[in-house]
Amino acid sequence: xxxxxxxxxxxxxxxxxxxxxxxxxxxxxxxxxxxxxxxxxxxxxxxxxxxxxxxxxxxxxxxxxxxxxxxxxxxxxxxxxxxxxxxxxxxxxxxxxxxxxxxxxxxxxxxxxxxxxxxxxxxxxxxxxxxxxxxxxxxxxxxxxxxxxxxxxxxxxxxxxxxxxxxxxxxxxxxxxxxxxxxxxxxxxxxxxxxxxxxxxxxxxxxxxxxxxxxxxxxxxxxxxx
Amino acid sequence: xxxxxxxxxxxxxxxxxxxxxxxxxxxxxxxxxxxxxxxxxxxxxxxxxxxxxxxxxxxxxxxxxxxxxxxxxxxxxxxxxxxxxxxxxxxxxxxxxxxxxxxxxxxxxxxxxxxxxxxxxxxxxxxxxxxxxxxxxxxxxxxxxxxxxxxxxxxxxxxxxxxxxxxxxxxxxxxxxxxxxxxxxxxxxxxxxxxxxxxxxxxxxxxxxxxxxxxxxxxxxxxxxx
Numbered sequence: 001x002x003x004x005x006x007x008x009x010x011x012x013x014x015x016x017x018x019x020x021x022x023x024x025x026x027x028x029x030x031x032x033x034x035x036x037x038x039x040x041x042x043x044x045x046x047x048x049x050x051x052x053x054x055x056x057x058x059x060x061x062x063x064x065x066x067x068x069x070x071x072x073x074x075x076x077x078x079x080x081x082x083x084x085x086x087x088x089x090x091x092x093x094x095x096x097x098x099x100x101x102x103x104x105x106x107x108x109x110x111x112x113x114x115x116x117x118x119x120x121x122x123x124x125x126x127x128x129x130x131x132x133x134x135x136x137x138x139x140x141x142x143x144x145x146x147x148x149x150x151x152x153x154x155x156x157x158x159x160x161x162x163x164x165x166x167x168x169x170x171x172x173x174x175x176x177x178x179x180x181x182x183x184x185x186x187x188x189x190x191x192x193x194x195x196x197x198x199x200x201x202x203x204x205x206x207x208x209x210x211x212x213x214x215x216x217x218x219x220x221x222x223x224x225x226x
Numbered sequence: 227x228x229x230x231x232x233x234x235x236x237x238x239x240x241x242x243x244x245x246x247x248x249x250x251x252x253x254x255x256x257x258x259x260x261x262x263x264x265x266x267x268x269x270x271x272x273x274x275x276x277x278x279x280x281x282x283x284x285x286x287x288x289x290x291x292x293x294x295x296x297x298x299x300x301x302x303x304x305x306x307x308x309x310x311x312x313x314x315x316x317x318x319x320x321x322x323x324x325x326x327x328x329x330x331x332x333x334x335x336x337x338x339x340x341x342x343x344x345x346x347x348x349x350x351x352x353x354x355x356x357x358x359x360x361x362x363x364x365x366x367x368x369x370x371x372x373x374x375x376x377x378x379x380x381x382x383x384x385x386x387x388x389x390x391x392x393x394x395x396x397x398x399x400x401x402x403x404x405x406x407x408x409x410x411x412x413x414x415x416x417x418x419x420x421x422x423x424x425x426x427x428x429x430x431x432x433x434x435x436x437x438x439x440x441x442x443x444x445x446x447x448x449x450x451x452x
Contacts, residue, residue, distance in 0.1 A: 041371025144370035145267025
């Protein structure tokens with residue numbers, strides 16, 4: 001057990017070191033990076049597709065890294081939107097790590113990017129321990145998962161800079177207490193911005209994209225790019 | 227990396243040994259055990275509540291072990307149905323393991339049980355590597371997660387003895403191709419029995435409970451208990 005604990009500590013320290021190196025690369029190329037985390041099927045890829053469509057009108061150049069256990073289904077969905085998309089298959093591992101991200105960065109023309117979106121493996125537990133060098137961590141929850149998810153899986157929600165509550169179009173058909181969800185989030189993480197949306201219907205995507213655009217503009221401004 | 231691989235192999239071997247010991251205990255007490263695995267919010271606890279209500283009419287005595295990262299919410303929901311329920315908090319770990327199960331067995335009067343239901347931590351990846359001494363592994367998927375989950379998270383579905391497709395009441399409101407889900411499952415695991423249900427509405431629970439009852443009766447028969 002002691003040995004196992006030691007190994008885990010050394011894995012996290014190694015990951016953190018690489019994540020810092022990645023963040024330095026992003027700074028040099030004036031890129032904002034976000035890390036999307038959720039349960040399987042919460043709607044990350046659909047949100048991403050709609051986000052790309054909204055951003056394409058705003059002259060923001062983006063790339064996508066897709067994390068998945070086994071398939072290239074998500075990367076294919078993204079590529080259909082004419083965005084450079086690189087798939088990482090973890091072959092069973094329940095999260096991406098910084099080393100995997102570092103290994104695929106050479107696939108992008110980094111000088112041409114304003115935004116890099118990393119879609120993590122669908123998992124509400126494991127990804128929370130692994131910094132990928134991102135600037136903003138985005139947790140996605142869907143109404144159909146139930147209002148108790150913030151309390152039951154606190155780690156991901158504690159660390160989130162923004163929380164996207166997806167599938168609001170299904171609210172009329174399910175028991176979901178929006179006030180409880182918001183209050184639980186407020187209690188655990190008062191800083192996280194909450195965006196309610198239906199990615200399928202396209203509702204609410206605009207507010208989230210505006211938030212993201214503001215982060216990109218502020219990054220460009222700070223770096224004298226704007 | 228070599229060392230890490232070695233540690234992992236030794237963790238799995240250690241878990242398997244304890245799982246076999248647990249299965250021996252279950253055999254001695256003529257108990258059937260099942261291990262429920264799904265994404266967060268797929269509806270495991272609601273299915274369990276409805277299953278308990280159906281089984282209570284059938285004179286089947288059951289106990290429940292609830293696995294969760296951080297809270298006792300699910301164990302409280304089960305206890306409200308007058309069933310002995312023991313909570314295991316994994317404190318961040320993304321799955322239950324056999325050691326955790328062994329440690330709580332003394333909380334049950336094993337001779338009084340026909341069925342032990344273990345609800346794993348909400349996770350579609352990690353639990354698949356850990357045998358808990360169960361006889362049947364049950365994967366739960368919900369329609370709102372999307373029809374692509376079997377292919378994207380194959381490990382859990384490959385090992386399942388039964389697959390419960392929950393939230394069929396929402397099918398009129400979402401894009402979900404039932405034929406594709408069934409065909410993908412058939413391709414990856416021809417032996418798994420598929421039960422479609424809406425735990426919220428109670429529809430389809432009866433067929434799943436009949437399957438479970440048959441397993442319990444056949445176990446009792448083989449052990450001269452029936």
